[in-house]
Amino acid sequence: MRNLLEVNNLTTYFKSNKGLIKAVDGINFTVSSREILAIVGESGCGKSVTAKTILGLIGQKKNEIIGGEVLFKGENLLTKNYREMQQIRGKEISTVFQDPMTSLNPLHKVGQQIAEVLTIHEQISRQAARKQAINILTKVGIPSAASRAEQYPHQFSGGMRQRAIIAMALVCRPDLLIADEPTTALDVTIQAQILDLLQDLRHELKTAIIMITHDLGVVAEISDTVAVMYAGHLVEKAPVKLLFAEARHPYTKGLLNSIPRPGSRKKLEPIPGQPPDLHNLKTGCNFADRCPSVMAKCRQQSPLLKKIAPDHQAACWLYEEER
Numbered sequence: 001m002r003n004l005l006e007v008n009n010l011t012t013y014f015k016s017n018k019g020l021i022k023a024v025d026g027i028n029f030t031v032s033s034r035e036i037l038a039i040v041g042e043s044g045c046g047k048s049v050t051a052k053t054i055l056g057l058i059g060q061k062k063n064e065i066i067g068g069e070v071l072f073k074g075e076n077l078l079t080k081n082y083r084e085m086q087q088i089r090g091k092e093i094s095t096v097f098q099d100p101m102t103s104l105n106p107l108h109k110v111g112q113q114i115a116e117v118l119t120i121h122e123q124i125s126r127q128a129a130r131k132q133a134i135n136i137l138t139k140v141g142i143p144s145a146a147s148r149a150e151q152y153p154h155q156f157s158g159g160m161r162q163r164a165i166i167a168m169a170l171v172c173r174p175d176l177l178i179a180d181e182p183t184t185a186l187d188v189t190i191q192a193q194i195l196d197l198l199q200d201l202r203h204e205l206k207t208a209i210i211m212i213t214h215d216l217g218v219v220a221e222i223s224d225t226v227a228v229m230y231a232g233h234l235v236e237k238a239p240v241k242l243l244f245a246e247a248r249h250p251y252t253k254g255l256l257n258s259i260p261r262p263g264s265r266k267k268l269e270p271i272p273g274q275p276p277d278l279h280n281l282k283t284g285c286n287f288a289d290r291c292p293s294v295m296a297k298c299r300q301q302s303p304l305l306k307k308i309a310p311d312h313q314a315a316c317w318l319y320e321e322e323r
């Protein structure tokens, strides 16, 4: 089957008075149907900008320069106009963001808000929409969904609100869900429950998921495939088990060394230094200044993401000879 989503050489630059900010700088990846792809990287590396560009939420303003292709079911979303994208957003591609309070309207009942998503996108009676809203609230694990549907967001706990948001995102049965740090604001137990829920729903509703996170714990728990992002580039991509067992890019290795891992007694070491300024990038690999394996070539030319083994891609000059 053809890929559900194919992102080709996507770039998102912002003009600013300090210069050009290269937030996303030529990234490539695919998502197949029902796959969970995690995009992981430190804060500020371009994860949210990637999501927003795919969704058509960046590119309208004068200072926003986008390039490349976002093929969704074979059609380039970057050439669609605002109205066309509005039709796609919420119905075929939906989103869950970090802060549940900003995605739910505090003035409307939860069930009503979910039903409204349906009535916007589908020819459906109010009564049928209400019924489906209660249905999906049950599916996301809200007990007594019919009476909960009559409540307002502030009457829900944080975890319940995030479940309601997920219900709202999934009520039209989208092919793709983009979840940007959906559990970051939640405590660990609730976080694990939400990740389990997303995994179950992916099978039941046949939804692919792009899970954006800075947290490798989330990655390990939920994803099939992992793409590691650093300073606007993807630096490594592999199935989740392979990535955790055999990370190849020095940045990925650094990330893995900086978090506690089950069964490992290695001392935790944060990656020294800071990510580079995106409006002031030097020639060569963006990780060179922090890389323990840096070579002369790394300062001259930026490595591209290439296959280094079956199912395993990295953007690093260390592996150039192996190809």
Ligand SMILES: Nc1ncnc2c1ncn2[C@@H]1O[C@H](COP(=O)(O)OP(=O)(O)O)[C@@H](O)[C@H]1O
Residues within 6 Å of the ligand: 014, 016, 021, 023, 041, 042, 043, 044, 045, 046, 047, 048, 049, 050, 278
């Ligand atoms: N609208 C904007 N205008 C200018 N710079 C932006 C804008 N949105 C994001 N950026 C910059 O782009 C970079 C990537 O941001 P973002 O994608 O939000 O990072 P994260 O990986 O934490 O989600 C950051 O340096 C951020 O400051």
Ligand SMILES: [Mg+2]
Residues within 6 Å of the ligand: 047, 048, 049, 180
């Ligand atoms: Mg972000």
